[in-house]
Amino acid sequence: MTRRASTVPELSIVIPTFNERDNVSELIARLEQALGGIAWEAIFVDDDSPDQTAQVLRSLAQRDPRVRCMRRLRRRGLSSACIEGMLASSATYVAVMDADLQHDPALLLSMLTTLRRGQAELVIGSRYVTGGEVGDWQEQRLAISKLATRLAGLVTHQPIADPMSGYFMLRRERFEQLAPRLSSMGFKILLDIVATAKPPLKTLELPLVFGKRHAGESKLTTNVAWEFALLLADKLVGRWVPVRFLSFAFVGALGVAVHFFVLTALLKGLGVAFLAAQAIATGTAIVYNYTLNNVLTYVDRPRRGSRWFTGLLSFAAICSVGAIANVGVASFMFERASAWQVAALAGILVGAVWNFAVSNVYTWRR
Ligand SMILES: Nc1nc2c(ncn2[C@@H]2O[C@H](COP(=O)(O)OP(=O)(O)OP(=O)(O)O)[C@@H](O)[C@H]2O)c(=O)[nH]1
Numbered sequence: 038m039t040r041r042a043s044t045v046p047e048l049s050i051v052i053p054t055f056n057e058r059d060n061v062s063e064l065i066a067r068l069e070q071a072l073g074g075i076a077w078e079a080i081f082v083d084d085d086s087p088d089q090t091a092q093v094l095r096s097l098a099q100r101d102p103r104v105r106c107m108r109r110l111r112r113r114g115l116s117s118a119c120i121e122g123m124l125a126s127s128a129t130y131v132a133v134m135d136a137d138l139q140h141d142p143a144l145l146l147s148m149l150t151t152l153r154r155g156q157a158e159l160v161i162g163s164r165y166v167t168g169g170e171v172g173d174w175q176e177q178r179l180a181i182s183k184l185a186t187r188l189a190g191l192v193t194h195q196p197i198a199d200p201m202s203g204y205f206m207l208r209r210e211r212f213e214q215l216a217p218r219l220s221s222m223g224f225k226i227l228l229d230i231v232a233t234a235k236p237p238l239k240t241l242e243l244p245l246v247f248g249k250r251h252a253g254e255s256k257l258t259t260n261v262a263w264e265f266a267l268l269l270a271d272k273l274v275g276r277w278v279p280v281r282f283l284s285f286a287f288v289g290a291l292g293v294a295v296h297f298f299v300l301t302a303l304l305k306g307l308g309v310a311f312l313a314a315q316a317i318a319t320g321t322a323i324v325y326n327y328t329l330n331n332v333l334t335y336v337d338r339p340r341r342g343s344r345w346f347t348g349l350l351s352f353a354a355i356c357s358v359g360a361i362a363n364v365g366v367a368s369f370m371f372e373r374a375s376a377w378q379v380a381a382l383a384g385i386l387v388g389a390v391w392n393f394a395v396s397n398v399y400t401w402r403r
């Protein structure tokens with residue numbers, strides 16, 4: 038059976054959602070208004086929002102086949118949601134926009150025209166070009182955004198005024214070429230795309246006046262800053278060393294400090310015997326490392342509820358084996374006349390690699 042060409046969408050608009058139930062119906066109405074005459078579809082990617090956004094979308098989709106909803110379970114992540122939504126598209130062009138109506142749908146038409154004319158491969162709704170505005174942000178948020186934009190310049194390969202924008206459109210084929218190499222970490226999918234594209238995508242920025250959130254709450258948390266740091270690190274050094282390992286090693290180094298703090302307090306402060314103090318300090322450091330890795334290194338898939346406790350048990354078991362490997366390697370080297378510092382460092386490195394590699398697969402398996 039052949040389908041009429043007009044029913045095949047030319048444009049897929051990918052909209053990540055988390056607790057946006059009171060925005061989606063209004064957004065669809067505004068898309069309809071802005072895109073008359075264009076064959077479009079809206080692909081919502083919902084991370085199982087507790088406010089039942091997906092259910093609202095299902096009922097909207099039953100009335101309008103242009104609306105689709107992908108529901109992801111036990112996952113969070115704006116970038117990965119956008120990537121999966123774009124990969125579900127077969128249209129010529131894909132756009133990404135927020136669900137909360139801060140991105141004016143009227144801009145979609147100019148973006149599409151720019152791409153159709155071949156004036157660019159990527160069009161960005163930019164808050165930082167003439168005519169664009171950030172809206173009523175507080176001074177602090179503006180300052181942070183500007184700093185992040187400057188840091189982002191380290192990885193973009195070309196000057197882009199607003200690489201942190203969440204509103205853009207590109208040819209789907211170009212996106213599909215890049216998709217396997219994306220970091221897919223964190224909140225900044227556009228930056229990920231721009232930093233991955235080599236040679237750079239021919240890019241045009243159109244002024245965007247960033248509106249007010251229509252309903253619901255912001256999902257911007259302090260995690261966003263950490264995830265941004267991970268994304269930058271991945272783009273800068275990810276080719277040589279996995280950024281998760283860097284984070285794991287960073288947490289481990291803090292864990293050593295915690296260990297010595299507890300040990301000293303017990304030994305010197307409370308007069309506890311060395312063996313008992315060392316055991317308590319080790320236990321504390323394991324719990325500390327686990328907790329921090331769970332929220333930092335595995336920010337995209339933390340263990341919660343009862344899985345938090347079972348995860349701790351597996352992490353502790355893995356670290357115990359890591360400690361045996363550490364001591365084994367260190368004593369092997371020490372006996373073969375290595376300096377004690379070198380032997381100790383080699384032991385620590387082997388233990389850390391073991392702990393990371395095994396807990397990455399077992400404790401925080403996908
Ligand atoms: N699927 C999915 N969507 C998300 C996630 N976090 C945020 N979103 C969506 O991403 C879009 C942008 O999030 P916002 O909280 O509006 O972020 P923002 O626009 O930078 O911040 P505000 O100006 O405070 O609104 C919204 O449509 C959110 O619902 C997530 O973990 N998963």
Ligand SMILES: [Mg+2]
Pocket residue numbers: 135137139250255
């Ligand atoms: Mg928003």
